[in-house]
Amino acid sequence: MPDTTKSITKSHEKSSSSRTVVVLISKNTFGSGPEELGQLLLRNFIxxxxxxxxxxxxxxxxxxxxxxxxxxxxxxxxxxEMEVKGSWVLSCGTCLDYFKVKEKLLAGKPSNMTEIVSLLLTADHIVAP
Structure with a gap:
């Protein structure tokens, strides 16, 4: 597996004024409350x-x-489209395996907790809807 963290760091070294922002999405809804509303809010967020x-x-x-x-x-x-614009789209491989959906992955690539932790620790800002 390529070292995404090094790639991200290198791609953002060009501008010292740019902040690295990582979005962490830990559920398929935004916030708590009615599931249908949470799904709508997350779609709008993305x-x-x-x-x-x-x-x-x-x-x-x-x-x-x-x-x-x-x-x-x-x-x-x-x-x-986010990938085309330069964002990495990473899905937890353990989670994909747990839900038995790894073969259904259509956007981004599987990742692992080592890579995820590294990205979170090196980000200037983490957004977690």
């Missing part, structure tokens, strides 16, 4: 964050959040 400048260096999906990167997700096109 659609809006992809228009941010600069885009986050990484979107990390863990726990039930990994479902958003698989065949059942309405966000695949948005996540692929």
């Amino acid at each position: 659609k809006n964050i992809k228009e941010a400048s600069p885009v986050p260096v990484a979107l990390i999906f863990v726990n039930t959040g990994v479902h958003l990167t698989t065949t059942t997700s309405p966000l695949i096109d948005d996540l692929k």
Whole structure:
């Protein structure tokens, strides 16, 4: 597995004024409350964050959040667009295995906790909706 952390660090060394932002999505809803509302809010969050400048260096999906990167997700096109704009889209491999959806991954790549922890510890700012 390539060292994403080094790649992200190198790609953002050019500008000392740019902050590295990592988005950590740990469930398939935004906030707590009615599930349908949470899903709508998360879709809106992703659609809006992809228009941010600069885009986050990484979107990390863990726990039930990994479902958003698989065949059942309405966000695949948005996540692929984030990749084109330069964001890493990473899904926890343990979570993909647990939910038996690794073969359904459509956006980004599987990752591991070592890589995830490294990205979180080196980010200037972490957004966790």
